[in-house]
Amino acid sequence: MPENNVQNVIIAGMSKTVSNYDYSMSELEALVAANNMYAALRIDQGLEKPNPATYFGKGKVVEIKEMGEANDLNIMVINADLTPSQVRNLETETGLQIIDRTGLILEIFGNRARSKEAKLQVKIAQLQYQLPRLRTSMANRLDQQAGAAAGGGGGYTNRGSGETQIELNRRTIQDRISHAKHELKELNKDDEVRRAQRDKAGLPNVALVGYTNAGKSTTMNGLVRLFGKGEDKQVFEKDMLFATLDTSIRQLTFPDNKQLLLSDTVGFVSNLPHNLINAFRSTLSEAARADLLIQVIDYSDPHYKEMMATTETTLKAIGVTDIPMIYAYNKADRTEANYPNVQDDQLIYAAKDEASLQLLTKIIKKKVFKDFVTTTLLIPFSDGDVVAYLNDHANILKTDYLADGTQLKVELNAVDAQRYAHYEVTPA
Ligand SMILES: Nc1nc2c(ncn2[C@@H]2O[C@H](COP(=O)(O)OP(=O)(O)OP(=O)(O)O)[C@@H](O)[C@H]2O)c(=O)[nH]1
Ligand SMILES: [Mg+2]
Incomplete structure (x- = not known):
């Protein structure tokens, strides 16, 4: 979607099912904006419990359908995670495309991911989300994203397709998940190496x-x-x-x-x-x-x-x-x-x-740096490389050139303090 092509959508929520509802709706609004959409209309319902079939109650569903038509809006973003069947039923009864909270966040991540690792991570999450939702439009939206992220491919139609097609798609998705996981594992190996190098530096x-x-x-x-x-x-x-x-x-x-x-x-x-x-x-x-x-x-x-x-x-x-x-x-x-x-x-x-x-x-x-210690070391002139190392890596508080070596008052981390303990002296 082009940057400036902002899509008007409905946002909707169930006020009694979340604590701090208004805040969570304002957060949803920000998420919607982050996905290049604008919350043109907000619908709230005060039911104690969501309807198991359609999330919103029967009357509300009718109202939503009418509001969508009257305002020429095609998408509704919901401030909750719906079951796949709730999404399917709501889509059928309202004629709107339904995006739930998780679906929305997955889309945003999908649009933002730049590095290979981030792209793979998002793709795995999107595919896992899609699996039980093959017949919803959300699955299609994410599939297009995942396909684009993977460099094309993937765009198959879900809607109206028969059970065998669904089975086939499910297998394809499972394969794509395993493939992406494998690729990610390979990438993470490099991370492990870098991590080990960093750890060595202490x-x-x-x-x-x-x-x-x-x-x-x-x-x-x-x-x-x-x-x-x-x-x-x-x-x-x-x-x-x-x-x-x-x-x-x-x-x-x-x-x-x-x-x-x-x-x-x-x-x-x-x-x-x-x-x-x-x-x-x-x-x-x-x-x-x-x-x-x-x-x-x-x-x-x-x-x-x-x-x-x-x-x-x-x-x-x-x-x-x-x-x-x-x-x-x-x-x-x-x-x-x-x-x-x-x-x-x-x-x-x-x-x-x-x-x-x-x-x-x-x-x-x-x-x-709270376990740094201040100590005094007397380093023989023959060990000049240690003085050089400490000059580069430690905080030297005082340097004295004595007859039998360089005396440093120095702040050391625990590792270096132990390493150079044999030079330690009590300053005169
Ligand atoms: N006025 C003001 N703006 C700030 C300050 N710190 C950050 N911002 C702005 O806040 C916005 C977000 O900053 P980022 O540093 O990208 O925030 P972030 O926490 O890394 O955000 P994510 O990576 O999206 O999680 C940017 O537009 C910054 O310029 C600040 O001290 N004062
Ligand atoms: Mg940041």
């Missing part, structure tokens, strides 16, 4: 996490500009949901030679589909391995608290628990709050403000 891992569009990538880019030291590759940042669908890792080197690895990854939204979480497991695993998480929060959004709750829930779902966290309240330039401003583990800042980034750096360093 640098602390810091991961930016949080709700989509909070400013994670902007924060990453700001820190890389300040401390990237040759790692000037900027990641993609943009005012849209799910701008980032990959994990990027950059090395930061501070003036005192301390180093860490910073990762930026895909953002979260409420009820991120399970298929998608599974498919993106390797992308998200960087956060699970982190020594420190920085939760970036859009403090200028009135719903920031709900977004934080969403982040916590999603982190749990991907198995991230018990990792220390800094709460980074971003976009303070759009609020009345004083910034940069820090209290314990909470920072109010703006990702484009250098003083903010410096303060964020200070908190991060305090957390991840």
